[in-house]
Amino acid sequence: MYRGVCVSVPLLTLLVLTLVVPMGQACPRSCNCYQANEVHCTFRSLLSIPSGLPIHTHRINFGFNSISTIHDSSLAGLKKVELLMLHSNDLHHLPDEAFRDLKSLQILKLSYNKLREISSSLTFSGLTSLLRLYLDHNRLQHIHPRALLQLPSLRLLRLQGNRLHQLHPRTLCTLSLLNTYYFSTLRHLDLSNNSLTTLPRDTLATAPLLETLVLQANPWSCDCRMNWFLTWSLAHPGLMKCPGGPQCPICASPDSLQGQGLLEQTDPLCSSPVIASPGRDTPLETEHSEIQTSESFREPLGTASLGLSDQQGNSVDLVCNFTHSDSQDIAPPPDLSLSSSSPLPLALSLSLECPVERQSYEKLWRILAYYSENAVRLERHIMLSKVPALAYRYRQAPETEGYYHTGVQSSVETRPQWLLQPAISIQLNRAQSNRHKVQLIYSTRVSAHPDPASHPSASSPSSPPWVLISTNQTATELATVVGSKVELSCPLLSSGNPKVQWVQPDGSKLISPSSSLDGRLQASTSGLLIHKVQLSDAGIYYCIARAGKDVDVLPLRLAVEDSSFPPSGEQVGPPVTATVGKPISLSCKAFGSPVPHINWVLPDGNLVRQGLAVSGLHFPQGHSQLLAGQPRYELHYKKKKGLAMWRKKEREFLLAGSVQDLFNLPRTDVFQLENP
Numbered sequence: 001m002y003r004g005v006c007v008s009v010p011l012l013t014l015l016v017l018t019l020v021v022p023m024g025q026a027c028p029r030s031c032n033c034y035q036a037n038e039v040h041c042t043f044r045s046l047l048s049i050p051s052g053l054p055i056h057t058h059r060i061n062f063g064f065n066s067i068s069t070i071h072d073s074s075l076a077g078l079k080k081v082e083l084l085m086l087h088s089n090d091l092h093h094l095p096d097e098a099f100r101d102l103k104s105l106q107i108l109k110l111s112y113n114k115l116r117e118i119s120s121s122l123t124f125s126g127l128t129s130l131l132r133l134y135l136d137h138n139r140l141q142h143i144h145p146r147a148l149l150q151l152p153s154l155r156l157l158r159l160q161g162n163r164l165h166q167l168h169p170r171t172l173c174t175l176s177l178l179n180t181y182y183f184s185t186l187r188h189l190d191l192s193n194n195s196l197t198t199l200p201r202d203t204l205a206t207a208p209l210l211e212t213l214v215l216q217a218n219p220w221s222c223d224c225r226m227n228w229f230l231t232w233s234l235a236h237p238g239l240m241k242c243p244g245g246p247q248c249p250i251c252a253s254p255d256s257l258q259g260q261g262l263l264e265q266t267d268p269l270c271s272s273p274v275i276a277s278p279g280r281d282t283p284l285e286t287e288h289s290e291i292q293t294s295e296s297f298r299e300p301l302g303t304a305s306l307g308l309s310d311q312q313g314n315s316v317d318l319v320c321n322f323t324h325s326d327s328q329d330i331a332p333p334p335d336l337s338l339s340s341s342s343p344l345p346l347a348l349s350l351s352l353e354c355p356v357e358r359q360s361y362e363k364l365w366r367i368l369a370y371y372s373e374n375a376v377r378l379e380r381h382i383m384l385s386k387v388p389a390l391a392y393r394y395r396q397a398p399e400t401e402g403y404y405h406t407g408v409q410s411s412v413e414t415r416p417q418w419l420l421q422p423a424i425s426i427q428l429n430r431a432q433s434n435r436h437k438v439q440l441i442y443s444t445r446v447s448a449h450p451d452p453a454s455h456p457s458a459s460s461p462s463s464p465p466w467v468l469i470s471t472n473q474t475a476t477e478l479a480t481v482v483g484s485k486v487e488l489s490c491p492l493l494s495s496g497n498p499k500v501q502w503v504q505p506d507g508s509k510l511i512s513p514s515s516s517l518d519g520r521l522q523a524s525t526s527g528l529l530i531h532k533v534q535l536s537d538a539g540i541y542y543c544i545a546r547a548g549k550d551v552d553v554l555p556l557r558l559a560v561e562d563s564s565f566p567p568s569g570e571q572v573g574p575p576v577t578a579t580v581g582k583p584i585s586l587s588c589k590a591f592g593s594p595v596p597h598i599n600w601v602l603p604d605g606n607l608v609r610q611g612l613a614v615s616g617l618h619f620p621q622g623h624s625q626l627l628a629g630q631p632r633y634e635l636h637y638k639k640k641k642g643l644a645m646w647r648k649k650e651r652e653f654l655l656a657g658s659v660q661d662l663f664n665l666p667r668t669d670v671f672q673l674e675n676p
Contacts, residue, residue: 026052026054027039027054028041028050028051028052028053029050030044030046030050031044031050033054036056037056037057037058037059037080038057038058038059038060038061039053039054039057039059039060039061040061041060041061041062041065042061042062042063042064042065043064043065044065045065045066046062046065046066046067047065047066047067047068048067048068048069048071048074049062049067049070049071049074049075051074053075053078055077055078055079055080056080057078057080057081058080058081058082058083059081059082059083060078060081060083060084060085061083061085062084062085062086062089063085063086063087063088063089063109064087064088064089065088065089066089066090067086067089067090067091068089068090068091068092069091069093070086070091070094070095070098071095071098072095072097072098074098075098075099075101075102076101077101078101078102079101079102079103079104080104081102081104081105082104082105082106082107083105083106083107084099084102084105084107084108084109085109086108086109086110086113087109087110087111087112087113087134088111088112088113089112089113090113090114091110091113091114091115092113092114092115092116093115093116093119094110094115094118094123095123096120096122096123096125097122097125097126098123099124099125099126099127100125100126101126102126102127103126103127103128103129104129105127105129105130106129106130106131106132107130107131107132107134108127108130108132108133108134109134110133110134110135110138111134111135111136111137111138111158112136112137112138113138114138114139115135115138115139115140116138116139116140116141116142117140117141117142117143117144118135118140118142118143118144118147119142119144120144120147121144121146121147121149121150121463121495122150123144123147123150124147124148124150124151125150125453126150127150127151128150128151128152128153129153130151130153130154131153131154131155131156132154132155132156133151133154133156133157133158134158135157135158135159135162136158136159136160136161136162136190137160137161137162138161138162139162139163140159140162140163140164141162141163141164141165141472142164142493143164143167143168143171144171144495145168145170145171145173145466145468145495146170146463146466146495147171148171148172148173148174148184149173149174149175149176149451149453150453151174152174152175152185152450153174153185154174154185154186155185155186155187155188156186156187156188156189157172157186157188157189157190158190159189159190159191159194160190160191160192160193160194160214161192161193161194162193162194163194163195164191164194164195164196165194165195165196165197165471165472166196166198166468166470166471166472167196167199167200167203168200168466168468169200169201169202169203169206170182170202170206170466171203172184172186172189172203172206172207173206174186175450175451176450176451177344177346177448177449177450177451178416178418178446178448178451179451179464180301180416180549181346182202182206183206183207183208184206184207184209184210185209186207186209186210187209187210187211187212188210188211188212189207189210189212189213189214190214191213191214191215191218192214192215192216192217192218192247193216193217193218194217194218195218195219195472196215196218196219196220197218197219197220197221197252197253198220198221198225198226199226199229201228201232204229204232205232210236210239211239212239212240213239213240213247214240214247215240215247215249215262216246216247216248216249216250217250218249218252219252219253220249220250220251220252220253220262221251221252221253221254221593221594221595222251222253222254222257222260222262222265222268222593223253223254223268223269223270223593223594224268224269224270224593225270225594226262226268227267227268229262230262230263230265230266230268233263240263242261242263248261248262248263249261249262249263250262251265253593253594253595254271254591254592254593254594254595255591255595256591256593268593269593270593270594271591271592271593273590273591273592273596274590274591274592275588275589275590275591276589276590276591291540291555292542292553292555293553294551294552294553296553297542297544297551297553298549298551299546299549299551300321300322300323301321301322301323301350302321302322302414302415302416302419303319303320303321303322303414303415304318304319304320304321304322304352304412304413304414304415304419304442305317305318305319305320305391305411305412305413305414306318306320306354306410306411306412306426307410307411307412308364308367308368308408308409308410309367309408309409309410310366310367310406310407310408310409311406311407312366312406312407314363314366314367315363315367316356316360316363316364316367317360318354318356318360318364318438319354319355320352320353320354320440321352321353321354322350322351322352322414322419322442323350323351323352323353343447343448343449344447344448344449344450345445345446345447346445346446346447346448347443347445348419348442348443348444348445348446349441349442349443350419350441350442350443351429351439351440351441351442352426352439352440352441352442353437353438353439354437354438354439354440355436355437356435356436356437356438358435361435361436361438364438367406367408368408368426368427368428368440369428370404370406371404371408371426371427371428372427372428372429372430374403374404374427375425375426375427375441375443376396376404376406376408376425376426376427377396377397377399377423377424377425378394378395378396378397378408378409378410378423378424378425378426379394379395379396379397379422379423380392380393380394380420380421380422380423380424381393381394381395381409384411384413385413387417389413390413390417390420391411391412391413391420392411392412392420393409393410393411393412394409394410394411394412394424395407395408395409395410396408396409397423410426412424418446418448419442419444419446421444421445421446423444423445424442424443424444425441425442425443425444426440426441426442426443427440427441427443428440428441429441463495464548464549464550465494465495465496465498465547465548465550466494466495466547466548466550467492467493467494467495467496467498467545467546467547467550467551467552468492468493468494468552469490469491469492469493469543469545469552469553469554470491470492470493471554474489474490474491474554475489475556475597476554476555476556476557477556477557477559477596477597478556478557478558478559479558479559479560479561479597479599479601479607480533480558480559480560480561480607481533481560481561481562481601481605481607482533482534482535482560482561482562483532483533483605484532484533484605484607485529485530485531485532485533486529486530486533486558487527487528487529487530488502488527488528488529488530488541488543488556488558489526489527490526490527490528490543490545490554490556491526492525492545494545494547495547496547496548497547498545498546498547499511499512499545499546499547500512500523500525500543500544500545500546501543501544501546502521502523502528502541502542502543502544503541503542503544504521504539504541505537505538505539505540505541506536506539510523510528511523512524512525513525519531520532527543528541528543530558533560534560535560535562537558537560538558538559538560539557539558540555540556540557540558541555541556541557541558542554542555542556543556559599561601586600588600
């Protein structure tokens with residue numbers, strides 16, 4: 001016999017909700033949960049993320065609200081979420097580890113917020129499955145160089161519509177190996193509509209999987225600094241759908257190339273500055289690369305001690321440095337997917353620079369002369385010493401392809417020690433060797449697991465420090481007059497306590513903080529202050545910032561002028577006359593690449609920089625004209641060399657000097673406002 005059971009409607013509703021929302025977690029009151037695994041909270045005027053989100057949720061949409069803050073616990077426990085939409089909100093900052101529990105998250109959309117920077121390496125901690133990251137249309141000016149190292153699965157990154165002016169060379173890298181080599185797993189990258197003028201070479205060289213790249217609507221400088229990019233683009237055709245496509249980058253400078261496609265250039269040059277003047281031949285001259293690159297100031301990757309010998313009885317001992325080369329010294333792994341069980345293989349080819357004496361050079365030549373076109377392959381034989389001074393004996397491997405076999409052996413000790421692999425190759429670089437320095441090519445294969453992501457409790461070797469010199473609104477070309485004071489600025493962004501060194505035009509060095517022997521030069525954390533400037537102070541200064549193995553270099557040019565008299569025989573401009581009580585405009589048209597900076601030196605020694613005004617004279621921002629607005633002065637010209645005369649209503653007097661345009665490059669071109 002069966003008994004009937006009556007269930008009230010409210011109870012039935014409760015049972016249904018219990019089935020849809022497991023563990024008793026209901027849909028947040030201000031949201032809709034149309035399906036069991038989805039939470040929709042769009043257009044609800046939310047000020048914060050609602051609490052009590054069901055932990056089984058797979059997809060969450062908080063778009064089009066007024067959320068301004070994400071708290072540490074806002075997204076806690078949501079281990080199954082695959083899609084999180086936070087676009088079109090009021091977010092100004094992302095706290096550390098706010099996404100730490102979102103291990104399954106594949107898509108994170110933070111578009112159309114008010115983020116100014118990604119300030120920490122822990123911002124995206126925990127997002128090991130993230131495939132797509134949308135940071136477009138924010139106000140980003142800086143991205144921490146290690147922030148994306150938390151995202152080893154990242155394939156798509158949207159950064160368009162921000163205010164990025166520069167990128168650290170490793171900003172886009174998503175994994176590192178041996179704390180030395182960095183790679184990006186990105187396949188799709190959008191950097192359009194930012195304020196980028198150049199890109200570091202390693203930004204793209206470390207992204208071997210890239211399939212699409214969008215760079216348009218940036219003020220690109222089409223000069224020698226982007227030559228590497230043209231070479232790279234030829235080796236990676238089709239990534240930008242150029243030429244002719246809407247994604248093509250366009251030149252903003254120099255003026256002669258403005259509006260032309262960056263990829264249409266064949267050999268963009270850097271040229272010395274020239275001031276155009278009627279009747280004056282003003283050819284643009286190519287500026288030879290006198291500025292040292294940052295590679296010139298980097299510390300060696302490591303060291304090697306070699307004891308080479310052969311079966312003919314020749315032997316030589318070498319102490320060498322592993323140096324950085326202009327080309328990529330590592331072949332990226334064929335598969336950059338993260339795997340905890342299997343390491344990633346790397347093929348390394350490093351330069352060894354070895355100082356030698358003449359006698360040692362001759363012995364080395366006898367041993368390795370056969371191995372300049374093909375390397376000698378060596379296999380690890382016996383251990384010579386243990387850690388900490390680990391060293392092995394290597395001997396030449398049997399050749400099977402008819403190459404030379406001269407019984408080469410070598411004791412090898414290296415720093416770092418992971419370069420002591422079971423098989424290595426050594427090759428003589430004839431072109432770069434001489435009787436004082438020999439360059440060898442050291443090749444090997446290494447297998448390594450990706451470095452672990454940073455952890456808040458670790459300021460450990462697993463998180464190497466970084467440094468970046470900010471070039472946004474930093475004057476890199478300056479002009480001054482003898483006897484004045486000038487400061488060269490070098491603003492830093494860094495994860496630690498960087499060390500700053502200044503290299504002066506004469507090669508002398510000054511470590512910050514300190515002063516020169518005569519006290520005229522003072523190096524501080526903010527820059528280099530020069531008192532009582534002398535003509536000999538002109539030239540190129542280097543600000544070198546180091547943090548661990550990371551280094552950044554900023555060259556700054558200083559032009560110094562004695563404004564009393566123009567140089568003998570200097571060509572001057574045409575005469576200019578004006579009416580008493582009326583303003584005058586002194587025009588100066590300049591050409592050069594990169595775009596030159598213009599300064600005016602007045603007869604009284606004052607310097608007028610762009611955007612500033614001095615004693616009634618104004619140099620408008622973005623213009624090449626000097627405007628004189630004091631009605632009681634009138635500029636006349638006398639046929640007296642080196643003198644410019646100002647006439648005052650009451651009396652007439654002469655001022656020794658001239659108005660000069662100064663370009664802060666070694667080759668300074670002068671425009672004189674006088675008639676000889």
